[in-house]
Amino acid sequence: MHYEGDIxxxxxxxxxxxxxxxxxxxxxxxxxxxxxxxxxxxxxxFEVVLEDLMEARAYYRHVERVFFADGDVFCxxxxxxxxxxxxxxxIFPECSRVGVYSRASQILKKSDDDLRSLxxxxxxxxxxxxxxxxxxxxxxxxxxxTVQDIIEAVQKAESAGMKTSVTFISGLGGKELAAExxxxxxxxxxxxxxxxxxxxxxxLMPQAPIYADVQSGKFVQLTPLEALxxxxxxxxxxxxxxxxxxxxxxxxxxxxxxxxFPHDKGRLIEQIRxxxxxxxxxxxxxxRRL
Numbered sequence: 001m002h003y004e005g006d007i008x009x010x011x012x013x014x015x016x017x018x019x020x021x022x023x024x025x026x027x028x029x030x031x032x033x034x035x036x037x038x039x040x041x042x043x044x045x046f047e048v049v050l051e052d053l054m055e056a057r058a059y060y061r062h063v064e065r066v067f068f069a070d071g072d073v074f075c076x077x078x079x080x081x082x083x084x085x086x087x088x089x090x091i092f093p094e095c096s097r098v099g100v101y102s103r104a105s106q107i108l109k110k111s112d113d114d115l116r117s118l119x120x121x122x123x124x125x126x127x128x129x130x131x132x133x134x135x136x137x138x139x140x141x142x143x144x145x146t147v148q149d150i151i152e153a154v155q156k157a158e159s160a161g162m163k164t165s166v167t168f169i170s171g172l173g174g175k176e177l178a179a180e181x182x183x184x185x186x187x188x189x190x191x192x193x194x195x196x197x198x199x200x201x202x203x204l205m206p207q208a209p210i211y212a213d214v215q216s217g218k219f220v221q222l223t224p225l226e227a228l229x230x231x232x233x234x235x236x237x238x239x240x241x242x243x244x245x246x247x248x249x250x251x252x253x254x255x256x257x258x259x260x261f262p263h264d265k266g267r268l269i270e271q272i273r274x275x276x277x278x279x280x281x282x283x284x285x286x287x288r289r290l
Contacts (some may be wrong), residue, residue, distance in 0.1 A: 001052050005039050009071050009200070010127050010165065011250055013099060016065040018091075019052050020044060021084060025071030027103060030131075031141045032172060034207035034290075036071060037176045043076065046083055053091050063092045074102030074126060078114040085121035097124035104128060104153035115160035125163040125195075128154065133188030135182045137173045141210065147188055148212050154192040163195040170253070171202035171228050175220040175223075182230045186237025189261070193242045199257075200250035201227060203290050224282050225256045231255075232272045235265060251289035255281040 005041045006024050009016070024039035049068075056063065066088050074081070088095055100123065107115075107126065130150045132138055138146065169191075173181030189197050202221065204211045213219035222230060231248075240261035246268070248257040255275050259268045275281045 001054060002044070002048050003146065003226070004094055005070075008035055008071070009067050009069060010099070010101075010167075011247075012165065012196075013065065013067040015023060016067040017056050017060065017063045017097070018067050018069055019056070020070060021068040021073050021076070021100075026075050026106075027072070029142045029144060029146050030129075031210040031213075032131075032169065032202060032204070032208055033056060037207050039070075039140035043080075046080070049084060050087055053087055053262060057091050063095055065097050065099070066092065066095055069101075071101050072103050072106060073100040074106040074110075078110060078118065081118055083122065085118065085123055088121055093121065097128060098122045099125040102126045102128055102153075104130075104150040107153035107157050109179065110147065112156070112160055115157060115162055119160060119162045123162065125165055126157055128164055128194075130164045130166045130192075131169050132172050132181050133184035134173060135188070137177055138179050140177075141172060147184070151188065151192045154194050158193055158195065165196035166192065166194040166197060167198045167200060169202050170199055170231060170248075171222040175222060175226070177213050178222060178226065178230045179233065182233035183237050186234045186239075189234075189244065190237070190239045190241075193240075194244060196245045196247070197261075198250065199231070199246075199248040199253065201252045201254065201288075203252045205290070225276060225279065227254060228272055228276050232269060232276075235269050235272070238265065242285050251287075254288070256283075 003020055007018060009018055022043050022183055024036040024041035026041050028036050088098055131143055135147050157164050168185050204214055210219060244261040246259050246261055257268050
């Protein structure tokens with residue numbers, strides 16, 4: 001397999017075949033993100049992707065899912081994506097779903113017909129890093145997209161029948177913007193109508209540009225209990241009309257939550273309140289990972 005650099009994938013793709021179709025991230029300017037800093041973004045030749053698919057076919061008897069890495073593979077033209085999806089369908093006829101990372105801007109560039117064609121060809125899910133429902137937080141971390149951009153992209157993909165899994169980052173506003181981040185993220189989750197919402201907790205590596213702000217005291221991270229306060233406010237402000245599966249089972253989180261909005265909202269809030277009263281329920285820092 002022609003892997004280059006570190007390969008990242010969503011938690012739900014843990015048992016998928018990972019094939020690298022691009023190297024790096026098209027944006028690569030988010031201040032909280034340590035990934036892809038050593039890579040210059042580029043596309044891999046289709047012939048290399050095809051060779052990796054064929055190699056995997058010779059090795060694996062059954063491949064249920066395929067995930068094309070790296071960041072923002074959805075930047076590829078519809079024609080190039082279709083070529084890769086056709087290859088998956090021909091080589092792994094048993095494959096039920098292909099997934100990729102996407103920025104909201106790339107979804108908005110595709111037509112509704114493009115999205116439906118890609119869905120029919122097997123692209124079943126788009127993973128989108130929303131990070132926060134606060135435009136001020138997004139501006140400070142140099143996300144390069146607005147809340148409205150992301151809401152419109154999610155609604156566009158979901159309307160075409162494609163599932164979206166949208167990730168937010170607890171603590172991304174620091175202490176200064178914790179309340180705004182919590183309230184507006186809950187409101188954004190309510191408005192966008194994603195099939196899945198995931199939550200991870202801010203963990204900083206020296207490679208991340210925001211790390212210097214933490215060292216200087218410009219950015220103050222939340223304590224575990226403050227993060228739970230933020231999470232409680234976030235869920236209190238989440239009022240989904242559409243059924244949305246919620247997970248905070250990422251390795252970075254102090255507290256693991258699983259449920260479906262709107263049905264499990266009350267139960268999830270009660271779990272948070274119990275954890276605040278019994279801090280021994282929280283994961284030790286030594287066990288947290290990015």
